[in-house]
Amino acid sequence: MDNSQIYRSIYSLMDKEKAVLVYSGDFDQEIIKAMLSYTETKLISHGENDMVRKKIFNVMTEMLQNITKHQFNVENQEGLKPLFVLGETDSTYFLITANLISSDKIPGLEEKLLHINSLDEAGLKDLYKESRLRSTISEVGGAGLGFIDIVRKSGNPSEFNFYELGIENSKVFSYKSIISKI
């Protein structure tokens, strides 16, 4: 594939999947701030509803912080960096993160995400309260409330997947949150 084909392939993929912003690389507080500022400006310039804007902002912050805290680097896989995608369809905005995750963490995470997705609003509220009461701050600084918060704030269940990439002891964890337009 020559360069021009690569550009067109990335563009076509983004166009087909309605992706607006794709960032691949290490995440830190500064890049998160810049990405949030881009998204905020974009939503304001499109006259997006305040409530939708707030939802996107909150969900995006949680998702980007999740990546910062949990980005997992595998030796000799320097090229494969965490990815963030912001997209917009006619009726929704969507946010996707994809990052490597250690295989031993998958069963616990999958169970947690399935449980969160199975709950209604009241159930999510209870789970949030309960999790807050018994939460301890992990060594990476999270209290395990992020995914509950994302589903509560977005108002939609999340979509997630674990993809095999042939890298020993790890998979790519992709997580999508959808925010409906009003």
Place this chain on the structure above:
Amino acid sequence: MEFVLELQNQMAKNNYLLAIRDNFENILSKSILKMTERRINAENLQLNVKNRVFGAIVECVQNICNTSNNVDGRNSLLLLNKSNDGFRIVAGTIFNDFRKSRFQKHLTDLMNATDSEIKEIKKRELKEYDPSNENSREILALIDLFTRSGGKISYSFHQLSDENTYFILEIDITVL
């Protein structure tokens, strides 16, 4: 959601750091530039290289990707790629025939000009500079891109329809 995996693979395999598909309206320029600046700052580079890369991105965002006839679409693309010896910036956008011929002429003129001839063109353009004139802004942007990259620029046009062409501009900034 499998497209994410494909996108991640494409980005990783080819060392792409950032991809933005948008209409690059003026109001977004500042935050796009902030994002790219932060991304460049994360690389361990000499200040003059950072400045050259950032300056080239500014020109692309403001004068190539940002097109007045493209406000409603998301047809422009900005890619930042880390290569073995520096950075490659790729700007893509849709051109109508009129803009295509204008760019083709500017690029051919610049590619055939010597360094001193480019300086002369720049002087002339600055003397007659009219900020409301797209043609004037574009040629100055291209001169700036030529200067920052040391002439390492290539471009291609891909016909989309009878009236529209997709223009791709590649700018290489090498670390000396």
